[in-house]
Amino acid sequence: MPNADKFEVNPLPGLEITDKGVAFLTRTSRKDINAKAEFDKLKPKLQQDVLNRFDYWIQGNHYDKYFHGFPSDPRYEHLWIFKWQKAGTQYRLYGFLFNPRPVTEKNFQACVLVCHGQKPGNDQHDPLAESLRLNLSVVKEVKKAFPERKG
Amino acid sequence: MSHWTTENSESFIRRVTFDYWTQLQKRFDSMPVTQLELAKIFGVSESAISQTLNNSKNPTLKTLFNYAQVAKLKFAIVPYEDSDPERSPINSEIFTLCWEKAGRPRTFGQARALPNVAATAFTGESLIVPADRAYYKPRRHGRQSPKRGEPFSKRSFIRQKNNAYTNWQCVLRGLWWKEIFGWDKN
Numbered sequence: 001m002p003n004a005d006k007f008e009v010n011p012l013p014g015l016e017i018t019d020k021g022v023a024f025l026t027r028t029s030r031k032d033i034n035a036k037a038e039f040d041k042l043k044p045k046l047q048q049d050v051l052n053r054f055d056y057w058i059q060g061n062h063y064d065k066y067f068h069g070f071p072s073d074p075r076y077e078h079l080w081i082f083k084w085q086k087a088g089t090q091y092r093l094y095g096f097l098f099n100p101r102p103v104t105e106k107n108f109q110a111c112v113l114v115c116h117g118q119k120p121g122n123d124q125h126d127p128l129a130e131s132l133r134l135n136l137s138v139v140k141e142v143k144k145a146f147p148e149r150k151g
Numbered sequence: 152m153s154h155w156t157t158e159n160s161e162s163f164i165r166r167v168t169f170d171y172w173t174q175l176q177k178r179f180d181s182m183p184v185t186q187l188e189l190a191k192i193f194g195v196s197e198s199a200i201s202q203t204l205n206n207s208k209n210p211t212l213k214t215l216f217n218y219a220q221v222a223k224l225k226f227a228i229v230p231y232e233d234s235d236p237e238r239s240p241i242n243s244e245i246f247t248l249c250w251e252k253a254g255r256p257r258t259f260g261q262a263r264a265l266p267n268v269a270a271t272a273f274t275g276e277s278l279i280v281p282a283d284r285a286y287y288k289p290r291r292h293g294r295q296s297p298k299r300g301e302p303f304s305k306r307s308f309i310r311q312k313n314n315a316y317t318n319w320q321c322v323l324r325g326l327w328w329k330e331i332f333g334w335d336k337n
Contacts, residue, residue, distance in 0.1 A: 014155030016239055048162060049206055051155055052169040059242055063173065065180075085205065 005029045009112060009141040010036075012054065020058045020109045023145050025095075025138060032128060035093050038116035046086065050093070053082050057111070069097070079129055080111050090119045096133040100142045104149040112142055154239040163240065169206050170243040171215060171226070176204055178222040192221055 011023045024036035042050065053066040067083065070076040083092045095113035099106070114129040132138050156166045179189070186204070190197040202208060203218070219226050229246055256262040 013152055014158075016154060045165065045207070048155070048165045049169060052166055052206075055166075055239055056173065056242070059239075061242070061244065063177065065176065066173075085201075 007135070007137050007141050009138070009145040011145055012051075015051065015054055016058055017146070018058055018060070019105065019107050020060070020111070021146055022054045022058065022111045022113065023142070025112050025114050025132065025141075033114055033132075034116050035095065035113040039093065039113075046084070050082065050084060053084065057082070075127075076130060078133055082113070092117045092119065094129045096129045098133060098139070098142055100139075100146040101148050108146070110142055110146050112138070153237040156240055157237060164209065165206065166240055167243070168210060170240075171210075172204050172206050174244055174247070175218055175222055175224070178224060179204075182222070184221065189218075189221065193217070 005028045008026050009023045010026070011017065011021055015022055024039070025033055026036050027033050039047065039050065056063065057067050065083075067081060069078075069080050078096045078098065080095050080097050081092045082095075083090055085091070093113045094115050094117060095111050097109050097111055099108050100110050101108040112129075112133075114132055156163045179185075186197050186200045189200045193200070203210065203214070215226060229243075231241065233241070250256070253262075253265055256265065
């Protein structure tokens, strides 16, 4: 019997979860949800530097050259991007921020990465991450990936 | 699960150099120095500078030194014991931050004279603050120090520069530490 095609949210293996966590959203039938696929295709050294950017955010640091939100645009209040540059082109992983632990950890932030884009070029994925943030099935999977703390 | 940097030496080194170049980039941003200017200083192409700052190559110590010089910085190589070796390495900026918050000790004597912050801050022991640090003694009208959670205005603070003193009551409450060091108990 084939696996049911549904949303899945998987925290990245090999990354810590502090008051922040990073995960990929996937769904077999959705080619536009391609953040994980594009990340997996990166060459090892570049992939490590993207992981370094995830770590830098997880540790609570700030650097707009590596990641940022769009606080001045109410349409993208929860949008978050990680970015890097190679040969003059800027690449981005788009995702959204969400707290799946409102009871046990009010300040927790999960960054769920949804799609890949590049600038200049294809920025049209912006609305996708926001629309999926509001999808109840996605929310359920994020809560499953980062359950409330026990005890 | 182990952190990805524990996989092999290349991963760990890549992380350490990433932290270094991040600090340098932030420094260059603040000076400011552009990649074009760096290219002129080092006599290389701008793309070579970009590759270096973006951690594309394994730098030599001489390269780290040369870039630090331009940034008017020094650097140290700091081995440390991690109680949980499966976790990620400590970001080098944290060491810098701690050194700065400790008043930038330059000798072993100065460093050894520093209070053990973690042990004293929340145990109620007396704490001597070095006299060369500016600090604030929380004071409210008619009361020595506010209760935990009470809001207080900075205008009611008394700033004392010249005399070291102890204030264990505020240390107990954790408020003083937050005000001076920006540390939260959690």
